[in-house]
Amino acid sequence: MTTFALPPRWLFLRIETDEGIVGWGEPVLEGRAASVAAAVEELSDYLIGKDPRRIEEHWTVLYRAGFYRGGGIHMSALAGIDQALWDITGKALGVPVHELLGGRVRDRIKVYSWIGGDRPAETAAQAKDAVxxxxxxxxxxxxxxLQYLDSRDKVEKVVANVAAVREAVGPDIGIGVDFHGRVHRPMARVLLDALQPxxxxxxxxxxxxxxVDGIADVLRNxxxxxxxxxxxxxxxxxxxVITSGVVDIIQPDLSHAGGITEVRKIAAMAEAYDIAVAPHCPLGPVALAACLQLDAVAYNAVIQEQSLGIHYNTSNDLLDYIADPTVFAYDAGSVAIPQGPGLGIEVNEDYVRERAAEGHRWRNPVWRHTDGSFAEW
Structure with a gap:
């Protein structure tokens, strides 16, 4: 089991079996890649020498047997291992992972493109270009x-940005607006009302x-x-969150929330409450491939995030580390479910090793309010 820290901010995991089959996973928590790599190395003590096909058994032991469990570091390490084990099993049998999960319910899924950046700028022009x-x-x-209570001009700036995007793309293009957890309860109420039109x-x-529980009534309405x-x-x-009646779309990340094995269960739990799934994935190609295998079998999957051209991808981008970039060819706003064995992609291992020599030490920015207090990024 070998990990590779890769620009711009990713971590890949390579697991090789004694029969020479190689599986890939993407165990990373943005800004904590080295911590996740250390967790993967610790978990490897249990896995080496085991049958890689016993995925449910390994997931259970790696989650429960450490006594302390859960959280971003542990679950991201487990997620990448889980992805790689599914990749190995699919390759060993010569079938895509979604066939092992009961077969696909769709041939393709809608995707969306990121526009703007951490501080939204030129969003209308970028939205028009994406369309x-x-x-x-x-x-x-x-x-x-945004402070707990902030000025009206901050609200008007958000409204103006969204209005410009809507005007640029017309009424039929979907627009998602990410508050990014930057907003506290009082201002969330104001912004949700202002953006409704x-x-x-x-x-x-x-x-x-x-x-969420403190603003449940506002969100439900x-x-x-x-x-x-x-x-x-x-x-x-x-x-x-699922049982609260507050959320309409859940966004588990297959590189943070325990991988394919766990997110399949999360999606099924959400389906029982008529809640949609839109997997979070501002990450690399292995993570996206894992998401698409889940999207293939989750009836309530509605749209897939992907990172091509996202503002974090400065030194390398989504397609750089795979041998055949056409596997993620976007057509009419959708991407086809990969049909190759395992996760359905071929990682360019030589380029991975080349770029791992540079690695990365990505950290998210630390923001502050004008009074000097910490601001949520």
Missing amino acids: ERGFSAVKMNGPEE FHLMFVEEPVLSEH SATPIALGERLYSRWDFKD
Whole structure:
């Protein structure tokens, strides 16, 4: 089991069996890649010498046998291992992972393109460009720093940005607005009301997941679908959110929330409450391939995030590390479910090793309000 820290901010895992089959996973928590790599190395003590096909058994032991369990580091390490074990098993049998999960319910899934950046700028022009490239949905960050109570001009700036995007792309293009957990309860109420006229596809993380119960009535009454879940790591984390009646779309990350094995269960739990799934994935090609295998079998999967051209991808981009970039060819705003064995992609191992020599030490920015206090990024 070998990990590779790769630009721009990713971590790949290579697992090789004694029969020479290689499986790939993407166990990473953005900004904590080295910590996740250390967790993978610790978990490897149990796995070496085991049958890689006993995925459910290994998941159970790696989750439960450490006594302390859950959280971003542990679950991201487990996620990447899980992805690689599914990749190995599919390759050993010569079938895509989705066939092992019961067969696909769809041939392709809608994707969206990121526009703007951490501080949204030129969003209208970028949205128009994304539509011209065939995307039928885009996502943008909404506010920048917001205090518990903030000025009206901050609200008007968000409204102006969203209005410009809607005007640029017309009424039929989906627009997701990510509050990124930057907004506290008082301002979340104000912003949700102000953005209602733009008929958004969804608002993401209107507040941090831990504050959802405090604003539950506001979210339930929102005319805009509410999405969240990228900072939840297991079916137990999602349980209260799913049963609350607050969230319309959950966004588990297959590189953070225990991999294919766990997110399949999270998606099924959400389906029982008529909640949609839109996997979070601002990451690399292995993570996206794992997401698409899940999208193939989850009836309630509605749209897939992908990182091509995202503002974090400065030194390398989504397609750089795979041998055949056409596997993620976007057509009419959708991507086909990969049909190759395992995860359905071939990793360019020589290039992975070359770029791993540079590695990365990515950290998210630390923001502050004008009074010097910490601001949510």
